Amino acid sequence: MKLYSTVLLLFVSISSFGQSKEALEAKDFFWGANDAYKNATEIPEKWTNESAVVLYKNINYDFHKFGKNVTYKTSIRKRIKLLDKAAVEEFSEFKFQKRFRSTKGRITWREKGNNFVGIKIVKPDGKEIEIDVEEESVEVDGENKIAISNLEIGDIIDFYFYRLEPFKSTYAFGFDPVETTLNEEYPIIDYKLFIETENDFFINFNTYNGAPKLKELPTEKRNLRRYELSASDIDKSEYKRWFFPLLELPSYKFQVYFARSGKFEDRAMAFLPEREDIIKTSVSKEEVLDLYENRFRPNGNIGDVKDFFKQKTYENSTEKVTAAYYYMRHYYLTRFVEAIFAREANIMYNPFTNYGIPVFIQNQKQFVRHFTEFLQREKITYDVVVAKKRYDGSIDDLLLENNVNVLIRVNTPTPLYAELFGIHTNINEFSPLIEGTDVYLLSPTKKKIDVIKRGTLPVSTHLDNETKKDITVNLSDDFSAINVSSANHFKGHTKTEQLYERLLFNDYVNEDYAKYGTKNWIEMMRRKKDKARYKKELDALAEKLQTKQEEKFKAAAEADFNLEEFEDYTYTIDATGRYAFDSYFSFTENFSITNALLKKAGPNYIIEIGKLIGGQIDLEEKERSRTADVHVDYARSYNYNIDFVIPEGYTVAGLDKLNKSIDNDTGAFMSTAAVEDNILKIKTSKYYKHNFEPNENWSKMMAFLDEAHQFSNEKILLKKK
Known part of the structure; x- marks a missing residue:
């Protein structure tokens, strides 16, 4: 196991x-x-055909302290x-x-x-x-x-x-939160959870979706507290595709916070109960405001940002806020990336000495305070957004501060959204898992945040989040290989993972240096010999990373096409798309496919042309009977344009199977195929139109998923003239 x-x-x-x-x-x-369960051996008749049955599951959390010493015990038993x-x-x-x-x-x-x-x-x-x-x-x-x-x-x-x-x-300390369902991959006959605490330990705990409530048990000491959750006859859960278990299954969430005195309780970054002997089960909007009103007050030295805007003009506040976000991303983050890599690679012990006393924004609190300081000085109104991910339930069920997502809504004519920047994040980009959710909006009257109201975040569409590939296919002269050139384009949420996977540090930091005219890490060194030495070492690191990267990308392309091995693989970046959520990150791959997709049939050849759109979802029979709602990360689209160059002396047969059309409320798969001159032109589009579908729409989703899978198995025949 x-x-x-x-x-x-x-x-x-x-x-x-x-x-x-x-x-x-x-x-x-x-x-x-x-041990009351040492003789438990029998299972109900209804579960005799299961793979296994849990006779007893027991989970324990114990929190105790003596002076400065804290003892934390966690244990689990399964029979x-x-x-x-x-x-x-x-x-x-x-x-x-x-x-x-x-x-x-x-x-x-x-x-x-x-x-x-x-x-x-x-x-x-x-x-x-x-x-x-x-x-x-x-x-x-x-x-x-x-x-x-x-x-x-x-x-x-x-x-x-x-x-x-x-x-x-x-000092005040929060233990790792626990969020889990009662159900697991095997059915459970008897389930027990115990929590034991004493004074100075505060508990937030609640159950959801029909799970039993937590009960307090009698104890032998006044300051000792023991709680139990007991359940039985729990069916197994087959965790399915696009499934949010905490929304569907009986579950519980809790966190224990340790705080020795009133002053530490006040500093605790948590929604604490009023006393240790009270189990907190919910959080009001007033408590949200109380926790964050001071934490997110505008504050920060933004002199460097003010200098950046000197002698620059913008047509409107939208352009100015957008420019400020990307400059802050560079000035407070990406210009330190070379130093971070130099430290991690042991190139220099303290590579940050070049910067003097830098401002390096590393967490949400710093970001919100700096960015709102800029907004306030520019007299641009804003709200601090407190959100909760879709898989974790609604904002009304907020219980744990760890589950909070914070971002800024800038109240320009069309609102802009700004989240703590990473090296590739964009303005108007935030986690797709909070799109469309109800949120709290915290607003300042002057410098103090003192107003809280409800709001809803926007939802990106399938057109916003696109994967587009323009693929040209040629056969080698001797028909031994298929040569592929694929120009790949990603925008919206689809490019996020691609950027982090595919850009080396020098790909993007040099782009930022060029855009903003700032000095790189090497240029900031005083001594000429240091510049030469460390440039050589940093270049060597980049070259080493690039070699590993190309091997990784080759393997990723092979997996995307569901093939074993490519030959003559090359890879080039065409555009990074790092300065707008709706701009494309683009790269081109070239490779040859041998011993796959092409099969000789007498004087003719069979080509598995459908596989060029990559692997498609093949629903298992057990997935077709679904009772749960459908939760995908975000709406998205896949658009492929395939140009297959027909070899001289051949024609193409089998195009009728390449023309498909399924388009309904949930999504679509559409394809067309036609010959123009000596080129077979294939266009396919696959859409997931929403990030959520109720269970009753599952049959509609299956319709376009099945059509896409069927297309991926289609073949064409190259017929000798």
Whole structure:
């Protein structure tokens, strides 16, 4: 069983330590005299055909402190009956690490956390076999592996992971939030969650979609608090394509915050309950305003931005705000990129000395305060937008501050949106997962943010988010290879991942230097010999990265066409598209395909022309019966123009199968094919028209998905004249 499977998402690392005091405590905690589930073996008749059934799932979170010392325990136990070969294989191997260093609180290299694991097999006749994890595990490259031998259908595997994490903290600290469904890949007979805290630990917790409520349990101490969530008879969840489980399935969310005193509670970046003994289940808009009114007040030294605007004129505020965003992206971020790479590659120990005392914007708070300072000085009104991703529920269900997305809406005639910039972000670009959501808008009257109201974010269309490819195809003279030249264009959200994957640091920082006339990292060095030395090392780094990059892109192109290997692969960037959301990032690939797509048939040739539009979704039979709504990341379109040069002495047959048309409320797939002179011209368009479709529209989506998949399997015949 792999650690990163659904079963073990709670844990990053685990370990086992013989029979130490802590190990014995962990074992007794789950398998001791009070184990009420040690004889659980039976499953309901309705689940006898499942791959496996979870007899018992128990999750525990314990938070305690003594002085500056905090002890955080997390543990999980699962008792699972294996009913087929697939389940036996799934649980026949565990992977884990041993001790770990805590990343919480005040970091020290001395203090390490321990993890303990226990595994036992229960045979159908009741015989128990406990695995000696310490003895039987093998460490390879810092990771421990253990194989579970003699595991058979009908066995029960009973295992636990127990993580003990001590650290020191004298300030407010938020533990990692937990958001999960009750359902998993196997049905569950009995499910229990326990949380234990004491004074100075604050809890936000709520359940959704019919999950049971959290109940408080009696405890032996006044300052000790224990809570339980108990559920049973939980069906499995087959997580489907375009599925948001937290919106569909019984689930819970919680976070525990540690704050020792009132002043730390006031500084906590969280929506805390009024007291430790109150479980907070919701957040009002007034609490949102209270938390952010000071955090996002305009503030920052923007003298450099003011200097940039000297002797520059703009027709309107839209142009000016747009120019300010891109200049800030460069001045506060991309001009430091070379230094960041130099440090990471150990080219220079402290490469930032060249900049004096730079302003380097690295988080949302800094960005909002700087950008709104500029807007306020320019007398341009704005709102701070507080949003929540679609997969996490509506803004009315806001509970955890970690789930908040913040951006700025600039109130120009057509509003502009500005989010914390990355190296390639654009004005009017923000996470597609908050598009169309209801949000809170925080507005200032002067410098103080003191007004909050509701709003809705715009939604990009399938025309805004486009992948366009212009592909020219030639056969080699001896028909041994297919030569392809593909000009690829991406705009809107489709280009975001492409930019981060395909641009090297020198591709974009040099573009910014040229645009703004600023000095690069090398030019800022004082000594001539330093300039020569570090330029040589930085160029060598760029060349090394480019070599790796081309190998990666070749593999990506092969995967896109669902083919094994290309020959003579070349790659060039044509335009970066980094200064407007609706501009194209473009690059051209050239390669040859051998031993694929082309098959001789007597004097003729069969060509799998449909595969040139890349792999298409092939819906499995079980996906066709869907009860959940459909959530895609964003509306988008794919437009392909394919020019196939017909070899001299040949004609093309089979064009009727290349002309298709499905266009409905949810999307479309349309294609045309015609011969002009000696060129077969194929055009295809595939649209996802919305980022959400109700379940009743699923049949309409399947119609265009199936048509696209069918096209990808179509062939043409080159007939000898």
